Amino acid sequence: MSQADSICVVDDDADVRDSLEILLRRSGYAVRCFASARDFLEAGPSATRSCVLADVRMPEMDGFALQREIARRWPKLPVVIMTGHGDIPMAVKAMRAGAIDFLEKPFEKPALIDAINRALAHADAPDAPAAPKPVPRELLTEREFEIFQLLVEGHQNKVVAHKLDISVRTAEAHRAKLMSKLGARNLADLVRLSFAGES
Amino acid sequence: MPIAKAARENPLFEALISTAVDGIMVIDENAVVQVYNKACERLFGYGAGEVIGHNVRMLMPEPYRTAHDGYVGHYVATGEKHIIGIGREVQGLRKDGTVFPMNLSVGEGMVNGQRIFVGIITDLSDRLARDRRIQELQTEMWHVSRLTDMGQVAAGLAHELNQPLTAILNYTNAGLDIAKDSGDKDLETIFGKVAEQTSRAGNIIRRLRSFIEKREPNRVAEDLGKTVEEAIRLGMMDAADRNIHLELRAEPGLPPALIDRIQIQQVVINLMKNAAEAMEHSENRHMTVSVQSASPEFLQVAVADTGPGLAKEVADKLFQAFTSTKKSGMGMGLNICRSIVEAHGGRLWAEDNPGGGTIFRFNVPAAGTET
Numbered sequence: 001m002s003q004a005d006s007i008c009v010v011d012d013d014a015d016v017r018d019s020l021e022i023l024l025r026r027s028g029y030a031v032r033c034f035a036s037a038r039d040f041l042e043a044g045p046s047a048t049r050s051c052v053l054a055d056v057r058m059p060e061m062d063g064f065a066l067q068r069e070i071a072r073r074w075p076k077l078p079v080v081i082m083t084g085h086g087d088i089p090m091a092v093k094a095m096r097a098g099a100i101d102f103l104e105k106p107f108e109k110p111a112l113i114d115a116i117n118r119a120l121a122h123a124d125a126p127d128a129p130a131a132p133k134p135v136p137r138e139l140l141t142e143r144e145f146e147i148f149q150l151l152v153e154g155h156q157n158k159v160v161a162h163k164l165d166i167s168v169r170t171a172e173a174h175r176a177k178l179m180s181k182l183g184a185r186n187l188a189d190l191v192r193l194s195f196a197g198e199s
Numbered sequence: 200m201p202i203a204k205a206a207r208e209n210p211l212f213e214a215l216i217s218t219a220v221d222g223i224m225v226i227d228e229n230a231v232v233q234v235y236n237k238a239c240e241r242l243f244g245y246g247a248g249e250v251i252g253h254n255v256r257m258l259m260p261e262p263y264r265t266a267h268d269g270y271v272g273h274y275v276a277t278g279e280k281h282i283i284g285i286g287r288e289v290q291g292l293r294k295d296g297t298v299f300p301m302n303l304s305v306g307e308g309m310v311n312g313q314r315i316f317v318g319i320i321t322d323l324s325d326r327l328a329r330d331r332r333i334q335e336l337q338t339e340m341w342h343v344s345r346l347t348d349m350g351q352v353a354a355g356l357a358h359e360l361n362q363p364l365t366a367i368l369n370y371t372n373a374g375l376d377i378a379k380d381s382g383d384k385d386l387e388t389i390f391g392k393v394a395e396q397t398s399r400a401g402n403i404i405r406r407l408r409s410f411i412e413k414r415e416p417n418r419v420a421e422d423l424g425k426t427v428e429e430a431i432r433l434g435m436m437d438a439a440d441r442n443i444h445l446e447l448r449a450e451p452g453l454p455p456a457l458i459d460r461i462q463i464q465q466v467v468i469n470l471m472k473n474a475a476e477a478m479e480h481s482e483n484r485h486m487t488v489s490v491q492s493a494s495p496e497f498l499q500v501a502v503a504d505t506g507p508g509l510a511k512e513v514a515d516k517l518f519q520a521f522t523s524t525k526k527s528g529m530g531m532g533l534n535i536c537r538s539i540v541e542a543h544g545g546r547l548w549a550e551d552n553p554g555g556g557t558i559f560r561f562n563v564p565a566a567g568t569e570t
Contacts, residue, residue, distance in 0.1 A: 013362045013365075013366070015362070015363065015366035016362055016365050016366050016369070018366070019365070019366040019367075019368075019369030019370045019373070020369050022369070022370065022373045023369045023370070023372050023373040023376075026373045026376045026377065027376070057358070082365075084357070084358045084361040084362070104405075105361045105362070105364070105365040105401075106361060106364040106365040106367075106368040106369075106397065106398070106401040107365070107368070108368070108372075108394075108398065109372040159544065162418075162457075
C-alpha cells in the first residue's frame, strides 16, 4: 500500500466517520471524511490514488445515487458501499450501481482493508475495467444454474424455492453447493460472478 | 290428548306447524309434550313418535333436565315468570347426546280449559359458530399485526444499533493496532476482547434481522374474494354507523391467490379504515372494494373512496415510516401494508379516483399453475 492512497469516507453518522478515520489513518491511509453525498461531490476526489467508502442509507442523496453520480463524473473512481443490510437484493443493487464491493456493518478490519485494497487496485486498472472471466457454467448442474440466476436477480431463498416449486431447504442446499463450486465466499462474490457472466 | 288431536284434525293448523322453519313444541302443565313439529325433529334428531307423550326434559341436558319439572311446578303454583313471554338462550340435547345452543321463547295459553305452554325454538349453533369464528379471526389478526409491527420496529432498531456498533468496532480495532505497537500485552488482550464482543453483538443483530426477514410467511392458495369479504366483515362492522355505503365487487371466476390470508386481511382492513377516515367530512361516502384480475400472474384488490383525495405533499410521503396526517397516527400503517404486499411479490400504490377521492390498489400473485 502506498502512503498517498486516499480514502474518502461518506457517512451521515459522525461517530462512524470518526472511527473509520482513526482506524484507516492508523493503517496508513490518508482519510477525508464527508457528512453527505453532496459534500463529497462538491469537494471532488483526491488527486492521488483513491477510493470512496460510502454508506447506503443517507438523507437526501443515498449511497446508490452517489455511486451513479460518481460513475458519471469520475468513471475510474472506485466505490465501496457500506450497508447495515447484508442481503442479496442489496448486494445486487450495489453491484448493479457499479460498486466494487459492499461491506455489511459492523465489519471486521480485514474485511474493510480487503475491500479497500480491491477498490484501489481497480483504480489502477486501464480505462476499461478488467473483464472478469465468465461464469464457468459447465461447473453447475442445470438446477444450480437456474438457482444462481434467480439469486443474482435479487430473489431470496424462499422466492427461489417458490418459483422452482422446491422446498426452501432444498433451495438453500443448492445455493450452498453452487457457491462452493464457484468459489464464492459471500454474496458479493456471487453477484460479482454474475456480472462477469454478463459482460 | 286434545291438542294433538286438534292438530291432526285441522289441516291449516297442521300445515302451519309442520312447515314452520323454527321448532314448535306444545307441552301441558305436567311438561308432557303434545305437539312436536318437523323442525323439532331436525333439531333434536328424535322423531315425533319418540317425544310426544313424554316429558319434555328428555330434550334437555343436565342440570335443566332434573330441574325442569320444578320450574313448571313453581310457575303453576306461584305465577312467577322466568322464561314465559320473554324467551332466552338455553341448551338443547340431541338424540345423539350432543348439546347445542338454542333460543327458546315460551308462550302460555288455555285450550279447552287446559293450560298449555308453546315453545318456539331457534337453533343458535350456526350463529354462535360464526361469532366464534369472527372472534378467532380478530384474535389472530391482532396477534399477527402485533408481530408485523414488532418486526418493523425490530428492523429499524437493528439498523440504528448497527451504527454505534460499527463505530465501536472501528475504534477498538484502531486501539488494538496501537496496543500491538506499544507492546502492552494486557491492553492488546483487552482490545481484542472488546472487538470480539462487539462482533458478537453485531451477529446478534444480524440474526435478529434474518429472523425477521426469513420468517416464513404462511402462504397458501386462498380465494381472494372470500378473504376480502371476511376482512370487510372484520374491519367495517361500523360502516353503517358511519353512514358509509360499502360495496364489494368481486370478479367471478378468479383463480386463487397465493397469500398469507391474515396479513392480506390486515392490509385490506388498514386501507378501508384509511378510506373511511378520509370520508369523515364528505357528503358522499361511498367505498368500493374490488377484487379483480390484474394480469395472468396477478390479482388485484382496490379500495376506492369518495373523500377529498390526496394532497401532493401527502402523496409524496405516503409510505414513509413515521409520517402521518392523523392526529393520533404513528405513521406506520401504510408502511407496514407495503412491506406485507412487497413480501408477497406484489406492489401497493395510490391513484386519484376519477370521480373524486383516492383509490389504493395492490397486487398479489395468483396461485396459478403451482397448485
